Amino acid sequence: MESSVHWEFLWLCILLVGNGVEGEASHQTCRSLRSFPGDQLYKTAYHFQPPKNWMNDPNGPMFYLGVYHLFYQYNPYGAEWGNMVWAHSISYDLVNWIHLDHAIYPTGPFDINGCWSGSTTILPGGKPVILYTGIDAKNHQVQNLAEPRNLTDPLLRERVKSPHNPLMTPGDDIDPKFYRDPATAWQGPDNIWHVIVGSQIKGQGAAILYRSKDFVNWTRSKHPLHSSANTNMLGCPDFYPLDTKSSEGKHVLKASFNSHDYYILGDYIARTDKFSVTTDFTSDLQYDYGKFYASKTFLDSSTKRRILWVWVKESDSESDDNSKGWSGLQSIPRNVVLGKTGRQLVQWPIKEIENLRTRNVSFQNKKLKIGSLLEVSGITGSQADVEVSFDLVNLKEAELMDPIWVDPQLLCSQKKASAQGKLGPFGFDQSRSSLREGLDKTTYGAFVDIDPLQENISLRSLIDHSIVESFGGGGRTCITARVYPKFAYDKEAHLYVFNNGTQTVRISRLNAWSMRNAQIVPVKTRREPKLHKR
Numbered sequence: 163m164e165s166s167v168h169w170e171f172l173w174l175c176i177l178l179v180g181n182g183v184e185g186e187a188s189h190q191t192c193r194s195l196r197s198f199p200g201d202q203l204y205k206t207a208y209h210f211q212p213p214k215n216w217m218n219d220p221n222g223p224m225f226y227l228g229v230y231h232l233f234y235q236y237n238p239y240g241a242e243w244g245n246m247v248w249a250h251s252i253s254y255d256l257v258n259w260i261h262l263d264h265a266i267y268p269t270g271p272f273d274i275n276g277c278w279s280g281s282t283t284i285l286p287g288g289k290p291v292i293l294y295t296g297i298d299a300k301n302h303q304v305q306n307l308a309e310p311r312n313l314t315d316p317l318l319r320e321r322v323k324s325p326h327n328p329l330m331t332p333g334d335d336i337d338p339k340f341y342r343d344p345a346t347a348w349q350g351p352d353n354i355w356h357v358i359v360g361s362q363i364k365g366q367g368a369a370i371l372y373r374s375k376d377f378v379n380w381t382r383s384k385h386p387l388h389s390s391a392n393t394n395m396l397g398c399p400d401f402y403p404l405d406t407k408s409s410e411g412k413h414v415l416k417a418s419f420n421s422h423d424y425y426i427l428g429d430y431i432a433r434t435d436k437f438s439v440t441t442d443f444t445s446d447l448q449y450d451y452g453k454f455y456a457s458k459t460f461l462d463s464s465t466k467r468r469i470l471w472v473w474v475k476e477s478d479s480e481s482d483d484n485s486k487g488w489s490g491l492q493s494i495p496r497n498v499v500l501g502k503t504g505r506q507l508v509q510w511p512i513k514e515i516e517n518l519r520t521r522n523v524s525f526q527n528k529k530l531k532i533g534s535l536l537e538v539s540g541i542t543g544s545q546a547d548v549e550v551s552f553d554l555v556n557l558k559e560a561e562l563m564d565p566i567w568v569d570p571q572l573l574c575s576q577k578k579a580s581a582q583g584k585l586g587p588f589g590f591d592q593s594r595s596s597l598r599e600g601l602d603k604t605t606y607g608a609f610v611d612i613d614p615l616q617e618n619i620s621l622r623s624l625i626d627h628s629i630v631e632s633f634g635g636g637g638r639t640c641i642t643a644r645v646y647p648k649f650a651y652d653k654e655a656h657l658y659v660f661n662n663g664t665q666t667v668r669i670s671r672l673n674a675w676s677m678r679n680a681q682i683v684p685v686k687t688r689r690e691p692k693l694h695k696r
């Protein structure tokens with residue numbers, strides 16, 4: 163190996179606390195790079211990214227005439243937030259994408275200062291319409307409607323904005339800076355449309371509720387669908403039934419605040435617009451405990467799946483983003499279902515992503531002694547899909563959980579993977595993933611709700627250059643992290659399984675695959691819209 167090659171470690175540790183036992187078992191990826199990374203080194207190979215510039219929230223995802231559509235918040239002029247438009251990409255399989263022209267950009271007094279987040283609703287008969295937040299001439303947030311111009315075009319290349327825009331404006335009690343992100347609307351049994359808009363009223367987060375007979379004339383309901391003292395501005399609300407055939411019953415309400423996406427489960431009755439919950443938003447229920455914000459789901463009508471998209475922000479500095487020329491990407495779409503316990507959601511990468519799997523390695527029943535390190539060779543460590551499960555042979559030896567370990571993130575930050583435990587909290591640590599300065603090196607950690615007597619502890623990780631998405635316990639706990647190794651190059655990326663506990667663990671099964679690149683290509687169909695850079 164050349165002397166200029168430096169080694170760095172990205173590592174994931176499964177640390178689990180539950181049922182009075184504590185233990186530790188981990189897997190690790192490690193890579194080396196020959197030179198300081200340029201723009202391309204951190205670019206992902208199978209995650210969705212625009213060709214350049216800033217992206218944030220996914221907007222209005224939908225399936226229409228055999229085509230998946232993803233819109234997203236985008237700055238046409240740079241790698242920092244600003245000048246927001248809706249960019250537009252389409253796919254036939256949720257893996258390979260074609261970038262089209264921008265879908266929604268400022269055109270009138272109701273959105274002249276920006277086109278912010280919103281959602282698609284499919285009307286009866288199949289017409290997909292979009293509600294989005296416009297920043298008006300007074301810099302107030304208002305809600306607008308846009309409809310496709312040509313319903314026979316599966317690519318939905320053009321839209322017309324409603325002559326009635328804005329359809330919703332903040333009332334006297336609402337600060338016009340806190341009034342945005344309309345969710346997908348739903349129809350009650352009386353055929354009345356319902357929609358929620360995120361806000362903050364008197365310091366409390368609120369999902370403001372509106373009703374309409376015709377989708378144009380909206381009347382605000384007296385009470386929000388939900389308000390919460392635990393949130394400030396209740397950003398990017400998402401509200402959906404867990405039964406895909408009903409608009410009533412058990413529902414999820416998701417809110418984005420404090421840089422995380424939190425959700426609550428409750429029962430919804432459309433006739434009274436009552437959403438009954440037993441708890442408010444808490445840190446216990448999050449889609450993902452890492453870098454993950456402003457997510458949105460849609461119902462894939464072709465497969466009846468509920469699919470979750472999310473913006474994964476960079477963890478590097480703004481000057482790094484400017485020199486890379488881009489910032490932000492999307493998670494691999496995840497299928498969301500209610501877990502068996504009924505207490506939490508479970509997420510899993512859509513199965514289509516497995517079509518990118520290529521060379522593989524696998525083994526079973528390997529003992530990992532104390533302090534051992536086992537290389538998983540033969541695959542591309544920087545672009546991989548890894549599934550591993552551990553059998554805790556010496557579970558009886560595990561320590562009791564210390565009651566002060568209530569915050570798994572804190573625990574993981576303090577203990578890291580070099581602290582000897584047996585089974586510990588589940589976590590991901592990116593603090594050693596880069597030697598570079600100016601990075602957000604938060605250590606993430608979360609509990610996984612499993613009984614290790616009944617099942618082995620499993621972890622799946624999708625590794626793609628600067629992102630690692632991890633799914634613990636079959637998707638019961640998810641952690642996404644960004645990593646920027648300073649010295650690494652693809653062919654020398656290595657993957658290891660390690661055991662830093664004081665007890666032997668057994669890898670019951672490991673399957674790992676190199677991943678092919680997704681095809682994500684631009685197609686220019688007409689001129690860039692004329693925008694005035696602010």
Ligand SMILES: *[C@@H]1O[C@H](CO)[C@@H](O)[C@H](O)[C@H]1NC(C)=O
Nearest residue numbers: 311312313314315316317318
């Ligand atoms: C509508 O879209 C279809 C399919 O792309 C196309 O054949 C047709 O010419 C379009 N109609 C108009 C009026 O643009």
Ligand SMILES: *[C@@H]1O[C@H](CO)[C@@H](O)[C@H](O)[C@H]1NC(C)=O
Nearest residue numbers: 373374375376378379380381
């Ligand atoms: C809008 O709907 C409300 C409530 O149904 C109704 O009172 C009002 O007349 C409607 N306005 C228009 C312009 O249709």
Ligand SMILES: *[C@@H]1O[C@H](CO)[C@@H](O)[C@H](O)[C@H]1NC(C)=O
Nearest residue numbers: 519520521522523524673675
């Ligand atoms: C691994 O690759 C071999 C071919 O090299 C294939 O036969 C096998 O099914 C693959 N295993 C998995 C788990 O994908």
Ligand SMILES: *[C@@H]1O[C@H](CO)[C@@H](O)[C@H](O)[C@H]1NC(C)=O
Nearest residue numbers: 173190578579580581660662
């Ligand atoms: C395992 O523990 C050793 C000794 O504390 C430490 O040097 C090493 O970094 C740990 N491994 C990982 C992957 O953290």
Ligand SMILES: *[C@@H]1O[C@H](CO)[C@@H](O)[C@H](O)[C@H]1NC(C)=O
Nearest residue numbers: 527553615616617618669670
């Ligand atoms: C755990 O994995 C082992 C193989 O190492 C297997 O024999 C055992 O059945 C698995 N245990 C559970 C509870 O699935």
